Amino acid sequence: MTIPVPADVISRLKAVLGEGGWSQDPERLAPKLLEWRDRWSGQTPFLALPGSTEAVSAVVGICFEAGVPITPQGGNTGLVGGQIPMGEILLSTERLRAVRDVDALDDVMVVEAGVTLAGAHEAALAKNRRFPLDLASQGTATIGGVISTNAGGTAVLRYGTTRDLVLGLEAVLPNGEVWNGLKRLRKDNTGYDLKQLLIGAEGTLGVVTAASLKLFPILPSRAVAIVGLASPRAALDLLARAKEAAGGGVEAFELISRVGVDFALKNIAGQRDPLAQTHPWYVLVELASGEPGSAEAALERLLAQALESGLIADAAVAQTKTQAQALWSLRENQSPAQKPEGATWKHDVSVPVSRVADFLDEAGAAMTAFAPGCRICAFGHVGDGNIHYDVLRPDGGDDGAHSAARDEGSRRVHDIVARLGGSISAEHGLGAMKTQEALRYKAPVEVAALRAIRAALDPKRIMNPRVHF
Known part of the structure; x- marks a missing residue:
């Protein structure tokens, strides 16, 4: 109303x-x-x-x-x-589209909130630099939006979340005053960090209007492969080996279930099965290095050893940029591929990396018992413990009945996440969907502190009043 x-x-x-x-x-x-x-x-x-x-x-x-x-x-x-x-x-903020500055010496870019993520990438590339936040929605997601939700994406394993990529902010506070905090400093130890309160606040503490963002060198050596394996536990073993083989060079490590691959082949034009045989699980791995040829060599060693030991069953290495984009397309189309399949319970959760396989085992058993015949599509950033865990209605089932059971089903998933020391929102925020649910898992002392901060900055609660505490 x-x-x-x-x-x-x-x-x-x-x-x-x-x-x-x-x-x-x-x-x-x-x-x-x-x-x-x-x-x-x-x-x-x-x-x-x-x-x-x-x-x-x-x-x-x-x-x-x-x-x-x-x-x-x-x-x-x-x-x-x-x-x-x-x-x-x-x-x-769609009209706030200026790229105010790109400085290759400071490795900083200052852009307004309405600049798209793709636009930020282009501005950085024009100065031979990279802004490493990568999302499937980069053509429409804006800098202000990704800051307000503390977006993660595929490169968190190496570069961190949005919170790690912001040096300064300009924002309008709830009373209308402008805070100009567009610093370019890597070190500033002068008390409370207001920008970190605004990052991830989903617009509840003010409107981000511009940001100073970290830039990084463009790495000349990059290698992408997809592997087929038997289980998430094998994927975690492969991750450990990848870190040993490439040191800090593991840029992305994405898990995809066979169910998700099947949905993409069925519902997204132009998708191809990535390997000759089908496998229960797949991992998309990307390595990058500043030394020419080193990422390719490290990936070759990693896959050869993993195949020889039986850790993985098969692998395909992208030989061209087009092939690499095709492999990434399979991953990035996981959510769109589900839309034609009917009602879905969506979960954006995180657990410690070491507990990813435990979560998938326990949640799978719980959902199969609670919603017999449901189709579980799990995928995501296993390298940082963030799994998108989606429970679709049975094939040919009733959308209404499945949707009606969403709250109870999701609570069971979130209870498992909490017991494993995880979070019910890894990178999408709380929004209208999870604000009340989060109260179930946060300690009263934390909620009280968060409410006190909000009341101090927005005493009339005019900013996004239905979101957060």
Whole structure:
């Protein structure tokens, strides 16, 4: 239901945003009110499209004064509903698209929040540098969005999450004031780190408008392979061997179940079975090095030893960039490949790397008992313990019945995750989907501290009010 907004507030917003800076056109709003997986659809009385930090400040200041709630939105690629307004003013950062600076000596790039991840990659490459955050949604995901959700992606094993890649932020705080924290420092030990509060806050502590991001050299040696193996435990053994063979050169280590491969072959045009024979599990591994030829040599040694010992059953090494992209396409299309298969319980969880196989064993037994005939599609960043664990309705089953059991089924999965020392949200955030569920697993003392921080910065709770604590 649309939250009543005083007419004078709408008039003031229109005045500060100017022509092209706002919309109430249902057709213009429609794509911003529907979540990618069609689980959440929202409403808003007004779409704010500020084109500068000053305009964002004006919008937030007006809403703060009037006590009118705001939902910030980047590229609308979020998967937990945190970016979908349910009657709040919708503030989109899509017009904040400037690349303010790229400095190869500092290895820093300053970009505005509406720059897409792909755009950030291109800007870095133009200076012979790399910004290593890689997501399947890089063409639409924005810098502000990935910062607000602390996105992970495929290269966390080597470079860390978004939190590890941000040096400074510019943000509009909930009262409308602008905080210019666009530092480029690797060391700054001067008290509380405000940027780290904003990273992962999902817009609840303010609107990120720009960021200083770390850049890295482009590594000349890169090798990609896909291997077939019998179990996740074998995959963990292979990961340990890969780390020994390449040191810090393991850039990605992605686990894919055969169920996921089958879905991709069935539902995504142009996909091919990666190996001659089928296998229960697959690992996509990528090594990179600054020494020409060393990643290729390390991967060759790793696979030869793993085949000889029987750890893996088969492997295919990409010989060209096109072949490497084809292997990555199989991984990146795991979520789209599920959409035609019907209702799904989605889980973005993490456990200690050493417990990944335990989690998959225990969760598989629990889901098979709870939802007989369900199809389990597990894939993800096993190198950092993050598994996307999706439970699809039985083939030919009823979507409604499966969806009705989602909450209970997911709670059983999350209970296993918690018992193994894990997290119910590894990289997607809490959003509307998991905010209440998280209270089940967080200690009261932690929740109280988080609420105190939020109350101090946003006493009227106007920023994304349905999300977080």
